[in-house]
Amino acid sequence: MRKTPRVLTPASRRAIIQRYQAAKHRLLFLDYDGTLWPTGLDERSPQAKAEHALVRSVIRRLTQRTQTTVVIVSGRDHTVLAQRFKGLGCALAAEHGLWLKEAKQSSWMMVEQIDTAWKIPARVLFQQAMHAIPTTWFEEKPYSLVWHYRNVPARLVKAKVKIMRRALQQLTKQYPLRLIMGRNLIELLPASINKGRATKHWLCQYQDSFIIAAGDERTDEDIFSVLPRNAISIKVQAGSSLAKYLLPDDQALRDLLAQLADRKTRL
Numbered sequence: 672m673r674k675t676p677r678v679l680t681p682a683s684r685r686a687i688i689q690r691y692q693a694a695k696h697r698l699l700f701l702d703y704d705g706t707l708w709p710t711g712l713d714e715r716s717p718q719a720k721a722e723h724a725l726v727r728s729v730i731r732r733l734t735q736r737t738q739t740t741v742v743i744v745s746g747r748d749h750t751v752l753a754q755r756f757k758g759l760g761c762a763l764a765a766e767h768g769l770w771l772k773e774a775k776q777s778s779w780m781m782v783e784q785i786d787t788a789w790k791i792p793a794r795v796l797f798q799q800a801m802h803a804i805p806t807t808w809f810e811e812k813p814y815s816l817v818w819h820y821r822n823v824p825a826r827l828v829k830a831k832v833k834i835m836r837r838a839l840q841q842l843t844k845q846y847p848l849r850l851i852m853g854r855n856l857i858e859l860l861p862a863s864i865n866k867g868r869a870t871k872h873w874l875c876q877y878q879d880s881f882i883i884a885a886g887d888e889r890t891d892e893d894i895f896s897v898l899p900r901n902a903i904s905i906k907v908q909a910g911s912s913l914a915k916y917l918l919p920d921d922q923a924l925r926d927l928l929a930q931l932a933d934r935k936t937r938l
């Protein structure tokens with residue numbers, strides 16, 4: 672059951688770092704947007720380049736240690752994710768776990784073949800939404816559709832969001848689809864795809880690892896729900912969750928990851 676996670680106290684932080692340092696193998700599941708990357712930051716903004724370098728730096732420091740597997744589990748398109756994390760030695764799960772890539776391989780594996788007949792009626796609805804509110808935009812991924820409205824004040828988009836939700840819920844009755852009401856976005860994707868399924872792929876490979884998982888949205892609850900009891904789960908940003916601990920933002924998570932990566936962290 673989801674509840675309010677505990678704030679990460681200095682004592683719990685020390686205990687996590689100690690367990691991390693002592694572990695024979697470490698396995699980290701990290702969401703990208705809102706978890707490693709600041710929520711809503713415009714990727715064309717001057718700040719974005721510096722943020723991108725910070726994210727890459729902390730991931731590189733984590734993967735440089737032996738016996739450490741980092742998995743980025745994101746809703747992003749797999750080509751975008753591949754480019755963002757190129758050369759960093761981390762495994763990737765893209766488009767909510769439809770595509771998986773092992774850390775030491777360059778090729779992607781698609782977890783199942785997906786029928787896309789549903790995209791024809793769904794695309795019409797997404798295009799209508801985009802045209803109704805011009806500063807919003809529609810993203811078509813190979814196996815999902817997304818309507819983004821983060822550039823629009825909530826009061827201007829509220830009514831349209833409600834209409835879209837209702838129309839897309841109808842489609843989920845006709846096709847095996849899942850509707851995600853995200854932060855400033857609506858996404859429609861195959862029902863069988865979720866981040867928990869992707870997480871299990873690595874959990875099976877690395878049993879007896881010390882596990883840390885972090886995420887900020889509903890889709891990340893699927894990661895938390897499949898973790899063993901002794902794993903450390905972290906909700907980034909306030910809200911109810913299956914996670915044990917709470918951190919306020921991406922910066923706080925990156926600080927913790929930097930401490931974990933550093934062998935000389937003082938406790």
Ligand SMILES: [Mg+2]
Nearest residue numbers: 702704705887
């Ligand atoms: Mg996120």
